[in-house]
Amino acid sequence: MSLSDAELNAIYLTLLLASVTTAILLLVGTPLAWWLSRRRGSVAALVEASVALPLILPPTVLGFYLLLMFAPDTPLGRAWESLTGAPLAFSFSALVIGSVIYSLPFVVQPLQTAFSRVPAGTLQAAATLGATPRDQFFSIVLPMSSRSFTTAASLGFAHTVGEFGVVLMIGGNIPGETQVLSIALYDFVESLQFAEAHRLSAMLIVFSLALLFFLYRREDASAWRVSA
DSSP states (O other), X not given: OOOOHHHHHHHHHHXXXXXXXXXXXXXXXXXXXHHHHTOOSHHHHHHHHHHHGGGTSOHHHHHHXXXXXXXXXXXXXXXXXXXXXXXXXXXXXXXXXXXXXXXXXXXXXXXXXXXXXXXHHHXXXXXXXTOOHHHHIIIIIHHHTHHHHHHHHHHHHHHHHTOOHHHHHHHOOOTTTTOOHHHHHHHHHHTTOHHHHHHHHHHHHHHHHHHXXXXXXXXXXXXXXXXX
């Protein structure tokens, strides 16, 4: 059975949202993870706890407060509308902002763990040879953490694809604008269109299983090479 235009639009919006979100997460999460891997104390603990908060916070709670922040009568809402001419709430841009916040720990934590495993002695040796902190990061840290970047990007992408509570609260259910796959699935179930719901559910299950298989198989292969 072929996909309807509504389903194709939902797939396109979902992939676009996940791709844009993942790109922003890597740009924002990489320096944040590096900073957290090299810092201790109350400030670092507070930042780390804030980053990890979406892991335990109900998505609707985060979505509710983001919706209040995006309202047209708030400073952020007014500034956005003055710059773009369109409201921030119930827009694709709101979905991106919410997705970045909600998926942040899935990118930061794998990178932070990888950065923490980089031997301090290696960086010190590079420093004695004249390598600046920037040179050390790009020449030593990034190559040694390349596998974790793949994991972080995959987890951030997959988590964005599966979002529901946050995107529903701040994006609503606007076909062609904010109706991503999870919202389209909810819409089909609510209208008792179970055949369409089964199709979308099967697609999401296959995608999730394939991604997890890729990640676990990659880890197994890496562990085998190390042991060999």
